[in-house]
Amino acid sequence: MLVEDDEALRNQLDRWLTESGYEVIPVGDGSGAVEIFKAENPNVVLMDIQLPGRNGIELVRDIREFAGTPIIMVTARSEAEVMDEAFQAGADDYFEKSPWEPEKLLARIKNSLRVQQRGTPETTNEEEANGVLKIGSVTVDILGHEVRKNGEKISLTPYEFKLLTTLAEKPKLVFSREQLLKDVWNHSYQGDTRLVNVHIQRLRSKIEDDPDNPTVVVTVRGIGYKAGLN
Amino acid sequence: MIGWFRRYIQLRAVVSTVLLTGIAMTALGGFLSYSIGNGLFQTRLTQVLSESQRAVIQVQNTFSASNVTDEVALQTLMNSVVPSLESNTATQERQVALLRTPGQPSGSLALQSPMSSNLNLAVIPGDLRTKVALAGSHLSYQSVTIPTALGDHPGIAVGAPIQIPLAGAYELYLVYDLQNEENTLLFVQRTLVVGGLVSLFLIALVSYFVTNWLVAPLRVASDVAESIASGDLDKRIPAKGTDVISTMARSFNKMADSLQKQITKVTNVSTMQQRFVSDVSHELRTPMTTIRISGDMLFRNRDKLAPTLKKDAETLNDQIIRFEALLGDLLELSRFDAGGVRPHMELQDVQHVVGMAIVSVEPLANNKGSRINVDLPTELVEVELDSRRIERLLRNLLANAIEHGEGKPIDVHVAGNDHAVAITVTDYGIGMTKEQLDRVFDRFWRADPSRQRTSGGTGLGLAISQEDAHLHGGWLQVWARPNQGACFRLTLPKLRGGTITEAPLPMPPARPLWAMPKGFYHD
Numbered sequence: 224m225l226v227e228d229d230e231a232l233r234n235q236l237d238r239w240l241t242e243s244g245y246e247v248i249p250v251g252d253g254s255g256a257v258e259i260f261k262a263e264n265p266n267v268v269l270m271d272i273q274l275p276g277r278n279g280i281e282l283v284r285d286i287r288e289f290a291g292t293p294i295i296m297v298t299a300r301s302e303a304e305v306m307d308e309a310f311q312a313g314a315d316d317y318f319e320k321s322p323w324e325p326e327k328l329l330a331r332i333k334n335s336l337r338v339q340q341r342g343t344p345e346t347t348n349e350e351e352a353n354g355v356l357k358i359g360s361v362t363v364d365i366l367g368h369e370v371r372k373n374g375e376k377i378s379l380t381p382y383e384f385k386l387l388t389t390l391a392e393k394p395k396l397v398f399s400r401e402q403l404l405k406d407v408w409n410h411s412y413q414g415d416t417r418l419v420n421v422h423i424q425r426l427r428s429k430i431e432d433d434p435d436n437p438t439v440v441v442t443v444r445g446i447g448y449k450a451g452l453n
Numbered sequence: 454m455i456g457w458f459r460r461y462i463q464l465r466a467v468v469s470t471v472l473l474t475g476i477a478m479t480a481l482g483g484f485l486s487y488s489i490g491n492g493l494f495q496t497r498l499t500q501v502l503s504e505s506q507r508a509v510i511q512v513q514n515t516f517s518a519s520n521v522t523d524e525v526a527l528q529t530l531m532n533s534v535v536p537s538l539e540s541n542t543a544t545q546e547r548q549v550a551l552l553r554t555p556g557q558p559s560g561s562l563a564l565q566s567p568m569s570s571n572l573n574l575a576v577i578p579g580d581l582r583t584k585v586a587l588a589g590s591h592l593s594y595q596s597v598t599i600p601t602a603l604g605d606h607p608g609i610a611v612g613a614p615i616q617i618p619l620a621g622a623y624e625l626y627l628v629y630d631l632q633n634e635e636n637t638l639l640f641v642q643r644t645l646v647v648g649g650l651v652s653l654f655l656i657a658l659v660s661y662f663v664t665n666w667l668v669a670p671l672r673v674a675s676d677v678a679e680s681i682a683s684g685d686l687d688k689r690i691p692a693k694g695t696d697v698i699s700t701m702a703r704s705f706n707k708m709a710d711s712l713q714k715q716i717t718k719v720t721n722v723s724t725m726q727q728r729f730v731s732d733v734s735h736e737l738r739t740p741m742t743t744i745r746i747s748g749d750m751l752f753r754n755r756d757k758l759a760p761t762l763k764k765d766a767e768t769l770n771d772q773i774i775r776f777e778a779l780l781g782d783l784l785e786l787s788r789f790d791a792g793g794v795r796p797h798m799e800l801q802d803v804q805h806v807v808g809m810a811i812v813s814v815e816p817l818a819n820n821k822g823s824r825i826n827v828d829l830p831t832e833l834v835e836v837e838l839d840s841r842r843i844e845r846l847l848r849n850l851l852a853n854a855i856e857h858g859e860g861k862p863i864d865v866h867v868a869g870n871d872h873a874v875a876i877t878v879t880d881y882g883i884g885m886t887k888e889q890l891d892r893v894f895d896r897f898w899r900a901d902p903s904r905q906r907t908s909g910g911t912g913l914g915l916a917i918s919q920e921d922a923h924l925h926g927g928w929l930q931v932w933a934r935p936n937q938g939a940c941f942r943l944t945l946p947k948l949r950g951g952t953i954t955e956a957p958l959p960m961p962p963a964r965p966l967w968a969m970p971k972g973f974y975h976d
Contacts (some may be wrong), residue, residue: 231740232739232742235747235750239750322774323742323777355529414842416840
């Protein structure tokens with residue numbers, strides 16, 4: 224689904240994405256977007272931030288209430304506050320309109336499709352071979368794509384799930400923000416690490432007992448993050 | 454610091470006032486004490502001498518007029534002289550001695566030398582006796598010290614020769630006690646000291662209040678100036694009256710008013726410009742992207758076009774890309790000009806940032822055949838920086854080095870000290886002349902406009918790089934020689950807001966890395 228208010232750009236993007244092999248649902252303004260989303264149930268949403276009717280950030284919030292579908296913000300401006308707000312609302316990734324880097328956009332779309340695929344555990348450990356990982360009070364069923372905390376099911380978006388499993392599969396490893404940006408988002412070297420920071424915040428608010436004193440996803444000062452032990 | 458200094462000014466005023474008046478008063482007191490003492494002594498001396506003169510005449514007359522013939526009568530007469538002189542003066546007692554002049558043949562008569570009972574003969578100095586013996590009929594005198602039960606008293610001993618019939622040459626000595634004068638002088642001195650101390654204290658107090666009274670408005674002015682400096686532009690100095698301080702306050706307030714007006718104006722302009730840049734950015738980028746996609750699609754399908762149009766599609770796409778890069782750089786620069794750039798500072802390993810920049814230009818370097826040699830410190834160098842900006846800056850320096858390096862190796866050095874880290878990017882290519890060097894950070898300036906550009910630079914890269922360096926409180930410096938190469942050095946403070954005193958790396962490096970012994974560098 225492509226939500227973009229500028230008609231010319233929407234049409235061109237539509238044509239370009241179609242030519243690149245994707246089926247596109249173009250949406251011109253924010254007010255009807257949620258209904259179209261519910262009806263069409265797209266795999267990925269490309270969302271402009273400034274929209275008439277209902278702005279992009281509000282739309283993201285609306286969609287997040289019932290779906291975890293990957294949302295890539297398509298933005299003309301990279302101001303920190305706006306992007307932070309979008310990520311906090313639940314956006315998964317971003318793409319800058321200008322300079323136009325088509326490979327990047329394709330890579331972002333591909334990656335958002337990749338994170339939705341049910342993963343297979345990358346471990347040889349016998350206990351974990353059945354696809355269940357444990358960090359703290361949280362269990363991650365990779366095959367079943369399910370996260371439970373104290374037996375209670377928690378719903379994570381595909382990106383949050385990918386982030387958690389990436390950390391959980393190598394519990395001894397400390398991941399730098401750049402490393403996570405590469406592993407989870409498949410961004411190249413020059414990524415914006417705020418993306419990671421905000422996603423870690425979002426993840427913590429869902430799985431930690433006390434998000435201010437995290438035990439499941441632990442910060443290693445100056446380096447990055449790791450899975451909490453036991 | 455400021456408060457201390459303020460107090461210091463006042464303290465200095467009070468202390469110097471007290472010190473100066475103290476010195477003046479000590480000198481004055483010393484002079485007064487000396488002249489009073491001298492005056493007292495001279496008065497007393499005159500009095501003593503005239504009394505003594507009278508006494509001597511009286512005694513000499515007594516002896517001359519007497520017609521005693523026997524020893525006992527003479528002794529009695531001599532003995533009577535002493536008490537008659539002792540209590541003679543109205544002012545004070547004096548001590549009297551009638552001594553036989555030594556050195557004359559012992560006469561026929563063996564007479565005793567009468568003297569006051571409380572007189573210690575040692576008081577009369579030998580010098581005086583010699584003087585008296587030689588003096589004829591004159592009076593001789595000398596200052597002496599009289600030992601008493603209450604301590605030594607100052608005094609004057611006056612002597613004169615007396616001829617006693619039958620007995621020969623005698624000397625009459627009168628010793629006057631000057632303790633009263635001494636007491637008077639001491640009293641005057643004590644009074645002077647006490648009075649001096651009290652006036653010093655009063656002067657200190659007065660100068661404290663006076664300076665306080667003068668400094669108080671300055672203190673207010675200083676507080677207000679400080680508030681204004683720290684951003685509270687509404688603060689003013691209360692000014693009433695017409696004295697010089699009120700005039701200063703009013704001038705200051707006037708200055709603050711116009712400053713505030715200017716600042717508000719500039720802030721408004723800056724905010725408007727930021728808004729404008731932000732709007733332009735959005736408004737231009739959307740159609741720009743549309744055009745780029747169209748150009749991209751034309752370019753991808755150029756083989757389907759007529760051969761004459763194929764070239765146009767290629768040119769169109771190239772120029773659109775160039776136009777977009779230019780637009781991006783221009784918008785970035787106007788963001789700097791409007792003061793609307795907020796860096797995203799994070800503590801980062803600088804080697805990591807350098808590494809990412811090198812990786813990103815590697816295809817370009819391979820294309821040109823330039824090898825990138827790197828000299829990194831062995832330890833972690835953590836710096837608070839906006840990694841996106843610094844990486845862009847380094848990428849830009851590297852791209853420039855590759856472009857002008859003529860396929861020769863590019864050297865990258867990184868080194869840090871306690872406060873700063875420096876990164877140099879050096880090429881050994883065509884270099885620059887002095888005139889070119891002066892303009893290298895100018896916008897849209899190019900070393901050689903006729904040269905074909907391979908990295909697609911916009912001519913704004915170094916200008917943006919320098920803005921980014923300044924944004925971090927850092928330096929971006931350049932060294933170049935024609936046909937020897939160029940070296941750009943970025944120096945950054947390790948922590949945000951830190952100051953750099955010197956760059957930890959020389960510019961240019963001592964010698965190229967490829968000329969170093971093997972194993973010195975790693976790449």
